[in-house]
Amino acid sequence: xxxxxRAGLSAMNADAATPGVxxxxxxRTVDAVWRIESARIVATLAKVTGDFxxxxxxxxxxxxxxxxxxxxxxxxxxxxxxxxxxAKRKAIDGWRRRERLDDRYRALAHGLDExxxxxxxxxxxxxxxxxxxxxxxxxxLGREAQVALTLRVVGGLSTEEIARLFLVxxxxxxxxxxxxxxxxxxxxxxxxxxxxxEWSARxxxxxxxxxxxxxEGYSATSGDxxxxxxxxxxxxxxxxxVAGLVPREAEAHALVALMEFQASRFGARTRxxxxxxLLADQDRSRWDRAQIGRGVAALARADELGRGRGPxxxxxxxxxxxxxxxxxxxxxxERIVLLYEALGRLAPNPVVDLNRAVAVSMAVGPASGxxxxxxxxxxxxxxxxHLLPSVRGELxxxxxxxxxxxxxxxxxxxxxxxxxxxxxxxxxxxxxx
Amino acid sequence: xKYMLIMRSTAExxxxxxxxxxxxxxxxxxxxxxxxxxxxxxxxxDGLTDAAEGFVVDFSSETPVITDGPxxxxxxxxxxxxxxxxxxxxxxxxxxSRAPLGPGSKLEVRRITDESDFADFADNEYxxxxxxxxxxxxxx
Numbered sequence: 001x002x003x004x005x006r007a008g009l010s011a012m013n014a015d016a017a018t019p020g021v022x023x024x025x026x027x028r029t030v031d032a033v034w035r036i037e038s039a040r041i042v043a044t045l046a047k048v049t050g051d052f053x054x055x056x057x058x059x060x061x062x063x064x065x066x067x068x069x070x071x072x073x074x075x076x077x078x079x080x081x082x083x084x085x086x087a088k089r090k091a092i093d094g095w096r097r098r099e100r101l102d103d104r105y106r107a108l109a110h111g112l113d114e115x116x117x118x119x120x121x122x123x124x125x126x127x128x129x130x131x132x133x134x135x136x137x138x139x140x141l142g143r144e145a146q147v148a149l150t151l152r153v154v155g156g157l158s159t160e161e162i163a164r165l166f167l168v169x170x171x172x173x174x175x176x177x178x179x180x181x182x183x184x185x186x187x188x189x190x191x192x193x194x195x196x197x198e199w200s201a202r203x204x205x206x207x208x209x210x211x212x213x214x215x216e217g218y219s220a221t222s223g224d225x226x227x228x229x230x231x232x233x234x235x236x237x238x239x240x241x242v243a244g245l246v247p248r249e250a251e252a253h254a255l256v257a258l259m260e261f262q263a264s265r266f267g268a269r270t271r272x273x274x275x276x277x278l279l280a281d282q283d284r285s286r287w288d289r290a291q292i293g294r295g296v297a298a299l300a301r302a303d304e305l306g307r308g309r310g311p312x313x314x315x316x317x318x319x320x321x322x323x324x325x326x327x328x329x330x331x332x333x334e335r336i337v338l339l340y341e342a343l344g345r346l347a348p349n350p351v352v353d354l355n356r357a358v359a360v361s362m363a364v365g366p367a368s369g370x371x372x373x374x375x376x377x378x379x380x381x382x383x384x385x386h387l388l389p390s391v392r393g394e395l396x397x398x399x400x401x402x403x404x405x406x407x408x409x410x411x412x413x414x415x416x417x418x419x420x421x422x423x424x425x426x427x428x429x430x431x432x433x
Numbered sequence: 434x435k436y437m438l439i440m441r442s443t444a445e446x447x448x449x450x451x452x453x454x455x456x457x458x459x460x461x462x463x464x465x466x467x468x469x470x471x472x473x474x475x476x477x478x479d480g481l482t483d484a485a486e487g488f489v490v491d492f493s494s495e496t497p498v499i500t501d502g503p504x505x506x507x508x509x510x511x512x513x514x515x516x517x518x519x520x521x522x523x524x525x526x527x528x529x530s531r532a533p534l535g536p537g538s539k540l541e542v543r544r545i546t547d548e549s550d551f552a553d554f555a556d557n558e559y560x561x562x563x564x565x566x567x568x569x570x571x572x573x
Contacts, residue, residue, distance in 0.1 A: 032523035036472060079527075126471075233518070240473030267548065294476065 026071050030063060031158060037080035038156035039241070043128035045087050046191045052135050053181035054094070055087075056153060062087040129154075130245045131191050137206040140187040145180035146209045147216075148173055155238050165231045166216070203246065207255050207312065210239045214259050229266050236263055243298070253302035254313035260295030261319035264288040275420050280328045292323045314343040333363035350381035354391055366398040386415035390425055397432060406432045435476070435518050435545040436525040438532065441509040444484075446537025461533035469517060469528060477516035484510045509539065516545065 038059070045055035062083045076082040136149040151157045151165075159177065163170040194202040217231030236259045243252040268286040270276055277283075299316050303309070309317065318339045325331035340356035343349075353376050361369025373392050382388045393408030409429035416422040442450075450458065469475035481487075491498045519525050522544070529540045554560050 028521060028523045029527075032521055032527045035520055035524050036527055234520075237473035237518075241471065244471040244473070290476070 023067075023071065026067060029075055030066050030070065031161075033066075033075075033079040033083070034063060034158070035156035037083060038152070039129045039132055039154050041080060041084050041087065042153045043132040044084055045091065046132060046135070047128050048088065049091055050191060051185070052132075052189070052191055053185045054091075056177075056181060058087040058090050058094075059083065061090055126245055127193065129241075131193050133206055133242060133245065134193055134202055135184065135189060135191060137202075137209045138184060138187075138189050139202070139205055140183055140189060141180050143209070143212060145176050145183065146205075147213055148176040149180045150209050150238065151213065151234065152177060154241065155234055157234065165228075165234070203249060203251070206242060207239075207251060210235050210242060211255060211259070211312075213238065214262070218262055229263075232259070232263055232266070235259060248305060250302040250305040250307050251310045251312045253298050253305075254310065254316045257295045257298035257302060258312055258316035258319055260291050260298060261316060261323045264291035264295065264323060276424065278424075279322065284326065287323065295323065296320060309342070311343060311347050314339050314346065318343075328362075331362070333359050337363050350376050350379070351387065354382065354387055357395075358391060361395055361398070366395045370395045370399065384415065386412040386417075386421070386425070388412075389415065393425075393428070397428075402432045405429075434521075435516055435547070436522075437543050437545055438515040438517065438525070438529050439511060439541040439543065440513040440532070440534065440538065441511055441541055442534075442538040443509055446535065447484075447510065447512065449537065450535075458533075465531065465533050466515075468531070469515070474517045474519050474524075474528065475515060476518050478514055480513035481511065484512070 041059045041062075042052075042055050045058050046052045049055055049058070065086050066079070066083060070076075133150070133154055136153055137146045141149065148162055151162050152159065157165075159173045160170055163173045166173070193199075214232050214235035217228045217233070217235060236256070239252070239256045239259055243249070243256050246252050264287050265279075265282065267288065268277060268282040268284070295316070299313065299320060302313050302316070318336055321332050321336050321339070336359040337356060340352055340359055344352045344356060353372060357369045357372035357376070359369075360372060370392070373388065373395060376382060377388060377392070389408040390412035393405045393412060396402075396405035396408060406429050409425050409432070413422050413425035413429065416425060466475060466478070485501075489500045491500060517525060517528055519528065525542050525544075529542050532540055534540065551557075551560050
C-alpha cells in the first residue's frame with residue numbers, strides 16, 4: 001500500500017545529506033500535505049462533529065501524530081485520508097471521554113467501520129469546503145482573526161509561516177487563532193453556507209479577506225520584499241480556490257483577475273535596492289505576460305456570467321487597460337476614465353475620484369484633472385492624506401505652475417507615512433528647481 | 434515557485450495504455466487536473482501526440498542528424514507536462530505523486546528557472562533580451 005509513499009519518503013531523505021535532518025524532511029512533507037489537504041480535512045471534521053473549533057484542534061493533533069509516525073512508517077499512500085481517519089478516531093475518543101455517545105458519535109463510528117478506518121478517503125465535498133471558507137471569514141470575527149484563520153485552515157499555512165509572512169511573533173498568530181475559535185464557539189455559528197438574504201454580504205466578506213491578504217503583501221510598507229510577494233501569491237491561490245468553489249460568482253473571478261494583473265507587475269515594481277518604481281516608470285518588459293494572460297481569462301469568465309461588472313471587475317478592467325498597454329502614452333485613458341466613473345457610481349470613494357482625476361488628466365489634459373482634484377479638496381475628503389497634495393502637485397507641475405507644485409509636493413512629503421514614498425515626493429519637489 | 438511535472442513513459446506502458454478504455458484515462462486525468470485547478474496551483478500543461486509523429490535532432494555527430502520518432506534507444510518517452518505554482522519542493526512532490534499514472538510511467542519534477550537563477554548574469558545581453566522577449570510575449 002505504501003509503495004509510492006515510501007518511494008516519496010526515500011526521495012526526500014536522499015536530499016538530506018547530513019544526519020539528523022530526517023525529522024525536518026518529514027516536517028516539510030507533512031507541511032506540504034497540510035497545504036493541499038487542510039481545507040478538506042477540517043471541513044470533513046467540522047461536518048461530522050458540527051464544531052469548527054474542535055475540528056481544527058483534531059486536525060492539528062492528527063498532524064502531530066503524522067510527524068511522530070511517518071518517519072518510521074513512511075508517508076501513507078493517501079496522506080489526507082490518513083490524517084482525516086486519525087482525526088476522526090480522536091473525535092470518537094473525545095466523545096467517549098465526554099460520555100456523549102449520542103447520534104453523532106454513532107453515525108461517525110458507523111462510517112469508520114464501513115470504510116475500514118484508514119482507507120476512508122475523507123471526502124469533504126466542495127460544499128463543505130465552502131462552509132469552511134464562510135466560517136473562517138465569519139463577520140463575528142475581526143479582520144485579523146479572519147485573515148489568520150483563512151490562511152491556516154483554507155490556505156493550509158502553518159502558524160509559523162503566517163507569523164513569518166506578517167512579521168509578527170508566532171505567539172501572536174496562535175493567540176489570534178485561539179481567540180477566533182473561541183469567538184466562533186461562543187457565537188454558536190453553525191457550520192453552514194449563508195442563506196440567500198445574507199449570501200452576497202457574506203461572500204463580500206470572504207472576497208474582502210482574500211484581497212486584504214493580497215494588498216498586505218502587494219503594498220507592504222515594511223519587511224522583506226520577497227516575503228511580501230509570497231503573501232500576495234498566497235492570496236492569489238486562495239482567490240483561485242474560492243472562485244473554484246463559487247464558479248457562478250462573477251466577482252470571485254474578477255478578484256482573481258485583479259490580483260493576477262497586479263501581481264504581474266511584481267518584478268517591475270521595485271528597484272534592486274527596494275525603492276518603489278511608479279507605474280509610469282516601470283520597465284513593462286518585466287511584467288509577467290503569462291500572468292496577464294491568466295488575468296484576461298479570469299476577467300472574461302467573470303464577464304461571461306453576464307451579471308454586469310461589480311467593484312472587483314471594474315478594478316480588474318482598469319488594471320487590464322494598464323497591463324495590455326505598451327506604454328503610458330498608448331494606454332486607453334478614455335476607457336480608464338469611464339471605468340473609474342462606473343466604479344465611483346457603484347462605490348463612491350474619494351480615492352477612486354482622485355484616480356479618475358489622474359486618468360482624466362491623461363485622457364484630456366492636466367487642467368481637467370486639476371478641476372476634479374480641487375472638487376475633492378473642497379469637499380474636505382482625503383484631508384490629512386498625502387495622496388491629494390501629491391496628485392495636485394503633479395498636475396500643477398504639468399501645467400507649468402512650478403512654485404505651487406513644489407509647495408504641494410513638499411506638503412505631501414510631510415504627510416506621507418512611508419519613508420521611501422516621502423523620499424520620492426521630496427525628490428520630485430527638488431527636481432522642479 | 435513553479436515546477437514542471439514531466440510525464441515520461443516507456444513505449445510498452447504507452448502501448449499497454451492503448452488497451453485501457455480511453456474515456457477512463459480522460460476521466461482520471463480530468464479529475465487530477467480539476468483537483469489542481471481547485472487548489473489554485475495548476476497554471477499550465479499540455480499533452481503530446483504519439484512519438485511516431487515526432488522526430489529527433491541528434492548532435493552526436495558533427496552535423497546534426499534528424500531521425501524519425503520514436504527515437505531508437507530512448508527508454509522513456511516524454512509525453513506531456515503540467516506546470517504548477519506551489520509553496521515548496523515537497524508540495525510539488527505531493528502533487529506529482531497523485532498523478533493517475535501506472536507502472537512504466539514516471540514523472541520527472543523540475544523547478545522552472547526564474548530571474549533569480551540568472552542574477553549573476555543580469556547584465557548579459559541575452560538575459561536582458563530575454564526579458565524583452567517575454568515582455569513581447571514571444572516566449573509565451
